[in-house]
Amino acid sequence: MTLHQRQTATAGAAVPAVARPDTPAHIIASDAEAIAVAERLAADFVKGASERDRERIWPVKELDAFSQSGLWSINVPKAFGGPEVSYATLSRVIEIISAADSSIGQIAQNHLGVVAAIRTVSDEAQQKLLFGEVLKGVRFGNAFSEFGSKRAADFETTFTDHGDHVVVNGRKFYSSGALLAHLVPIVALDQEGRAWYAIAERDAPGLTVIDDWTSFGQRTTLSGTVILENVKVPKTHLVPGYKGYEVPTADGAIFQIIQVAVDAGIAKAAIDETIDFVRTKSRAWVDSGQEHAWQDPYTIQAVGDLTLRLHAAQAILEKAGLAIDRAVADPNADTVAEAQIVTAQAKVLSTEVAIAATNKLFELSGTRSTLSEHNLDRHWRNARTHTLHDPVRWKYAILGNYFLNGEKPPLHAWS
Numbered sequence: 001m002t003l004h005q006r007q008t009a010t011a012g013a014a015v016p017a018v019a020r021p022d023t024p025a026h027i028i029a030s031d032a033e034a035i036a037v038a039e040r041l042a043a044d045f046v047k048g049a050s051e052r053d054r055e056r057i058w059p060v061k062e063l064d065a066f067s068q069s070g071l072w073s074i075n076v077p078k079a080f081g082g083p084e085v086s087y088a089t090l091s092r093v094i095e096i097i098s099a100a101d102s103s104i105g106q107i108a109q110n111h112l113g114v115v116a117a118i119r120t121v122s123d124e125a126q127q128k129l130l131f132g133e134v135l136k137g138v139r140f141g142n143a144f145s146e147f148g149s150k151r152a153a154d155f156e157t158t159f160t161d162h163g164d165h166v167v168v169n170g171r172k173f174y175s176s177g178a179l180l181a182h183l184v185p186i187v188a189l190d191q192e193g194r195a196w197y198a199i200a201e202r203d204a205p206g207l208t209v210i211d212d213w214t215s216f217g218q219r220t221t222l223s224g225t226v227i228l229e230n231v232k233v234p235k236t237h238l239v240p241g242y243k244g245y246e247v248p249t250a251d252g253a254i255f256q257i258i259q260v261a262v263d264a265g266i267a268k269a270a271i272d273e274t275i276d277f278v279r280t281k282s283r284a285w286v287d288s289g290q291e292h293a294w295q296d297p298y299t300i301q302a303v304g305d306l307t308l309r310l311h312a313a314q315a316i317l318e319k320a321g322l323a324i325d326r327a328v329a330d331p332n333a334d335t336v337a338e339a340q341i342v343t344a345q346a347k348v349l350s351t352e353v354a355i356a357a358t359n360k361l362f363e364l365s366g367t368r369s370t371l372s373e374h375n376l377d378r379h380w381r382n383a384r385t386h387t388l389h390d391p392v393r394w395k396y397a398i399l400g401n402y403f404l405n406g407e408k409p410p411l412h413a414w415s
Helices: 031-055 060-068 087-100 102-107 109-121 124-136 241-245 251-280 297-329 333-365 377-386 392-405
Strands: 158-161 165-172 183-189 195-201 207-210 225-234
Touching: 031 060, 031 087, 031 102, 031 377, 060 102, 087 102, 087 109, 087 251, 087 297, 102 109, 102 251, 102 377, 109 124, 109 195, 109 241, 109 251, 158 183, 165 183, 165 195, 183 225, 195 225, 195 241, 241 251, 251 297, 251 333, 251 377, 297 333, 333 377, 333 392
Parallel strands: none
Antiparallel strands: 158 165, 165 225, 183 195, 207 225
């Protein structure tokens, strides 16, 4: 059985590592090219998205095309040979890919976040080494969160110092992208309780990734349990991630804006599906007096409302990307807080429109839209799953405290 045929029936097993690419990845030349490449890939990714969700087929060739396209290095700084596109462009890229297949969009999120963190906290030698890998097409997975910890930011995974390398022990879950990664950044604590990214080879002895992701949504994000038993990581690959939150930096907002873009993509997909279904398959309601479902005034109003809300989310998402650009260029308490606040606003709007659009899809399309042959419930399942990443109710609190009391948001990866 090849990797792309691996399905739920084979879940629960340890998964072997994949080889690194044998040809260098493309380097994106401009923001405009990044958008054009994303649109080209999305047109291909959408064709098998429903089947991949239904059968839990891993997007192997799609992921290879994605990372080799150059889109996985778009936030590598120009000083190291990267495109360094605007974060408004980066978020647009993730939105476009996620509208085609939100699982594929999510796979890239932690990779891009780690690239940003390396820019913030690594010294020049480490940046040159790790950015060089990214530019070749090497994919970072992630081994950040833990299943049984008291809070999301609590970690029990630790490392010990052994001279030129460290040894990592622990257990992780919610490890999007780890199954088919080439390198796995592991959040691990030192003896002082500080969190580092220990970036291990995917096939490092003692590193095991288990295919046990059973969520009803985002089913092919290549996530699962990561077991770490005396995993050696050279200090060249030990990134002091904690430094990104000791002082104001854009790192948290960057992790967040990618989450926002995934949800905006899901909303866009659901609205597009609604329009297509209503115009081609739905029947007019008996009391409407209309010949076609797309003439129903209540349906017209609802689609207008959803589209308006999506466009508002997209506008704030773009504004957030530009605010992040300013915070990256000049990180201080004010620019970072602005980036966090605008990103939080985008997070609220994208979450709410994603949930609303995936619900309205069925209300407006009618009973036949629930037939399993259409698999339209994948959009609701994906929206409901991905928007749980961090609770929007806390975004409202952050926004209220900022605007009412002048209190800046906390500095961490969820803010």
